Amino acid sequence: MISNLPPARENLPPPPAGEPLSSGSRDFPRGPGPGGGYYNYPVVRHPVWTWEVPTYFWLGGMAAGAYVTASLAQNFGSADDRRAAAGGFYVAAAALVPCAPLLIADLGRPDRFHHMLRIFKPLSPMNLGAWTLTAFTPIAFARGASHAAGTGLLRGPLGTLARLVPTRLAELAGCVLGLTLAGYSGVLLAATNIPLWAKSKLLGGLFMASALSSGSAAVTLQAERRGVRDATLHRLATLESAASLGEMALVTGYLVQSGKTARPLTTGRFAAPFWLGAVGAGTLLPLVLHLFARRRDGRRLRSLSTAAAVCSMAGSLALRWSIFEAGKDSSRDQEASFDLSRE
Amino acid sequence: MIDRYKRFMNLEEPPPAKKAKGFFTDTSLCIGCKACEVACKQWNQLPADGFAITGNSYDNTGHLGATTWRHVQFIEQAKANGGRQEQRWLMMSDVCKHCANAACLEACPTGALIRTEYDTVYVQQDICNGCGFCVPACPFGVIDRAPTHGQFEAGTAHKCTLCYDRLKDDMTPACAKSCPTASIQFGDVEELQQRARHRLGELKARGETKAELYGMPEGKEATEVGPLHAFFLLLDKPQTYNLPEIPRLPRKTMAQRYGWSAAVGVGFALVGALVFGGRR
Numbered sequence: 207m208i209s210n211l212p213p214a215r216e217n218l219p220p221p222p223a224g225e226p227l228s229s230g231s232r233d234f235p236r237g238p239g240p241g242g243g244y245y246n247y248p249v250v251r252h253p254v255w256t257w258e259v260p261t262y263f264w265l266g267g268m269a270a271g272a273y274v275t276a277s278l279a280q281n282f283g284s285a286d287d288r289r290a291a292a293g294g295f296y297v298a299a300a301a302l303v304p305c306a307p308l309l310i311a312d313l314g315r316p317d318r319f320h321h322m323l324r325i326f327k328p329l330s331p332m333n334l335g336a337w338t339l340t341a342f343t344p345i346a347f348a349r350g351a352s353h354a355a356g357t358g359l360l361r362g363p364l365g366t367l368a369r370l371v372p373t374r375l376a377e378l379a380g381c382v383l384g385l386t387l388a389g390y391s392g393v394l395l396a397a398t399n400i401p402l403w404a405k406s407k408l409l410g411g412l413f414m415a416s417a418l419s420s421g422s423a424a425v426t427l428q429a430e431r432r433g434v435r436d437a438t439l440h441r442l443a444t445l446e447s448a449a450s451l452g453e454m455a456l457v458t459g460y461l462v463q464s465g466k467t468a469r470p471l472t473t474g475r476f477a478a479p480f481w482l483g484a485v486g487a488g489t490l491l492p493l494v495l496h497l498f499a500r501r502r503d504g505r506r507l508r509s510l511s512t513a514a515a516v517c518s519m520a521g522s523l524a525l526r527w528s529i530f531e532a533g534k535d536s537s538r539d540q541e542a543s544f545d546l547s548r549e
Numbered sequence: 550m551i552d553r554y555k556r557f558m559n560l561e562e563p564p565p566a567k568k569a570k571g572f573f574t575d576t577s578l579c580i581g582c583k584a585c586e587v588a589c590k591q592w593n594q595l596p597a598d599g600f601a602i603t604g605n606s607y608d609n610t611g612h613l614g615a616t617t618w619r620h621v622q623f624i625e626q627a628k629a630n631g632g633r634q635e636q637r638w639l640m641m642s643d644v645c646k647h648c649a650n651a652a653c654l655e656a657c658p659t660g661a662l663i664r665t666e667y668d669t670v671y672v673q674q675d676i677c678n679g680c681g682f683c684v685p686a687c688p689f690g691v692i693d694r695a696p697t698h699g700q701f702e703a704g705t706a707h708k709c710t711l712c713y714d715r716l717k718d719d720m721t722p723a724c725a726k727s728c729p730t731a732s733i734q735f736g737d738v739e740e741l742q743q744r745a746r747h748r749l750g751e752l753k754a755r756g757e758t759k760a761e762l763y764g765m766p767e768g769k770e771a772t773e774v775g776p777l778h779a780f781f782l783l784l785d786k787p788q789t790y791n792l793p794e795i796p797r798l799p800r801k802t803m804a805q806r807y808g809w810s811a812a813v814g815v816g817f818a819l820v821g822a823l824v825f826g827g828r829r
Contacts, residue, residue, distance in 0.1 A: 234604065236603070237604075237605070242788055242789075243788050243789070243790075243791045244622055244790055245603075245605045245608075247791060248690060249689070249690055249791055249793060250685060250687065250689075251614075251685060251690045251691075251692070251693050252684075253681065253684060254684050254693075254694045274814075274817070274818065274821070275821065278822060278825055279821075281825075282822050282825035284825075312680075312681070313678050313680055314679015314680070314681065314694050314695070314697055314703070314704030314705055314706075315677070315678045315679045315704040315705060316678075318676075318678035319678060321659040321676055321678040322658050322659060322680070324676075325659065325660045327658060327660065329655055330655065330656055330657060330682070331803070332656065332657075332680055333659075336658060381818070385814040389807070389811060389813070389814055390810070392810060393803060393807055393810055396799070396802070396803075396806050397656065397799035397803050397806070398656075398682075398685035398686050399652070399685060399686060399687065399688045399796075399797055404797070404799065407802070407805055407806055407809055408806075409806070410806040410807060410810035411806075411812065413810070414813040414814055418817045441824050441825060444824050445817075445820060445824050448820045449817055452813060452816065452817070456813070533685075537685065544788060546793075547793030547794050547795050547796060547797055548794050548795065
C-alpha cells in the first residue's frame with residue numbers, strides 16, 4: 207500500500223546503501239497539501255487495475271458498435287447496405303475473442319474467474335458486465351457463423367447448424383446485450399470514488415458514444431475491402447459522424463462537469479493522448495474527413511473514409527486509456543476527493 | 550424442492566442475526582502507542598509492510614491497506630499565536646468503518662463481500678477472485694487487494710474483519726482488547742452510540758468546543774453510507790483526519806449514469822434506422 211501514495215513533495219534522504227528495503231517504494235508526500243487533510247495522503251485507494259481493463263473496454267465497445275451497426279443495416283438498409291455491413295458481425299466476433307482473456311488476466315486470482323458468475327447481481331456493474339459478455343459473445347459468434355453459412359464460407363455440418371440461427375432474434379438480442387456491454391464500462395468506472403471517474407454524470411454516455419463511433423468505423427473499414435458501393439459508404443459516414451458528434455458533445459459536457467477534478471487528464475502526462483488522441487483523432491479529425499468526403503466518390507472517398515475510420519478507432523482507445531490511467535493520478539488528489547464528497 | 554437444491558449445493562443456513570457489533574474510537578483518549586496496529590497484525594497474522602520513513606510525525610504506517618487494518622494517525626502541528634507558538638498533537642486510530650450501506654459490498658461481483666450476523670462487512674477469502682472493484686469503490690480508502698505475489702492470501706481483497714473469528718467465541722477484537730486507554734471501545738453499536746453522545750457532552754462541557762462525532766445515524770456523513778459501525782469522536786473537522794465530509798455511495802447516482810448511457814445507445818439506433826431508412 208505504500209507504493210500507492212503520491213510522489214514526495216520534497217526529496218527524502220536517499221535510502222541507506224546495502225540491502226534493499228522490503229517495501230518497493232518510499233514515495234510518501236511530506237507535509238501538508240492543498241486539500242487541508244491528513245498531510246497530503248490520498249483519501250481513496252489507488253485502483254489496482256492495469257492496461258487489460260481499458261483494452262477490454264475498447265475492444266468490447268467496438269464489438270458492440272460493429273454488431274449494432276451491422277444489425278441496423280440488416281434491418282433497415284438496402285441490399286448493398288446489408289451485404290457491405292454484414293462483415294460487422296465478423297468484426298464483432300473477432301473483437302470479442304480477446305475480451306474474456308483480458309478480463310480474466312486482470313483478476314488477482316484468475317483461476318477463480320468463474321466466481322463472477324456464481325451470483326447474478328446487476329447492482330454491481332462488474333457482475334452485470336461479466337454476464338453481458340458471457341451472453342453476447344456466443345450470440346455474436348452465432349450471427350457471424352450464420353452469415354458465413356449464407357455466403358457459402360462455412361460449409362459442412364457446422365454450416366448446416368449455423369443456418370439454423372434465427373437471425374432476426376440474434377440481431378435483436380445482440381443489440382440489447384451489445385449496447386449494455388458498450389454502456390456499462392463508463393458506468394463501472396463512475397460507480398467508484400475516484401474523482402475523475404465519479405464526478406461527472408456523463409462518463410457512461412461518453413464511453414457508449416465512443417464505442418459506437420469506433421464500432422461503426424470498424425464496419426466501414428471492413429466494408430471497403432468487400433467492394434462496397436459509394437452510397438453505402440456515405441450512409442455509414444453519416445452514422446459515424448453522428449456518433450462522433452455525440453462523442454464530442456459528451457466529452458465537452460464531461461470536462462465541464464468535472465471542472466478542476468479533470469486536471470490529471472487535461473494537463474500533465476495524459477494531456478497529449480487525451481487532447482490529440484481522444485479528442486483530436488477520435489472525434490475532430492473523422493468529422494473533418496467525412497465533411498471532405500461528402501461530395502467525393504470512388505478512390506478519393508475510400509481513402510478519406512479509411513483515414514477517418516482508423517482515426518476514430520485509435521481515438522477510442524486513447525480515450526479509454528487516458529481516462530483510465532489519469533484516474534489513478536486522480537485517486538491521489540486529496541483536494542478532488544474532498545470536493546467530490548462535499549456535493 | 551428448494552431444500553433438495555440446498556442439500557445438493559451444500560448450502561448452509563446463515564447463522565441467526567445477532568446484535569450489531571462495532572467500534573467507538575474516541576480519539577481524545579488515544580496516546581498513539583500503536584498497540585492496536587501491532588495486536589491486529591499479530592492476531593490476524595498480517596505480514597510486515599517494510600520500513601519506510603514518511604517524515605510525517607510518528608506515522609510510518611501511511612495508510613490502511615490489504616495488510617494494515619488499523620492505522621494510527623499523528624497530526625502534529627505548530628501554529629504561531631501572537632508571540633507564542635502553539636502545538637497540537639492529535640492521534641487517531643483509523644479502521645474499516647463497517648458502513649451500514651457498504652460501497653465495497655455493493656460493488657462486489659462475486660458475493661465474496663458479505664454482511665455477517667454481527668452486521669459487519671466481511672470478505673470471504675475462498676470466494677474473492679481479486680477483481681479489484683471494491684478498492685476504488687470504498688469512499689474511505691480502506692479495502693485493498695494484496696499483491697498477486699506474496700504469501701498472504703495473494704491476489705484477493707482484504708480489510709478489517711472486526712475479528713470475526715474472535716466474535717464467534719465471544720471475544721473482543723484484538724485492537725480493542727489491547728488498547729490501554731479505552732480509546733478503542735468495542736460493543737453493541739447502539740450502546741456505543743449512547744456512550745459516544747454522553748462522552749461528547751462531557752468533552753464539550755470541559756471546553757473541547759471543536760469535538761464532534763463522526764459516523765452517527767444523525768450525522769450528515771450518514772446520508773449515503775448510513776451509520777458507521779466503527780465510528781469516531783474527533784477533536785477537529787473530519788477533513789483533518791482525512792475523512793470525507795459526506796462519504797459517497799456509488800449506487801446513489803448509478804441509475805442516472807446508466808440513463809445517459811442508454812440515451813446515447815437508443816439515439817444511435819434511431820439515427821441508424823433513419824440513415825439506412827426504408828431502403829430494405
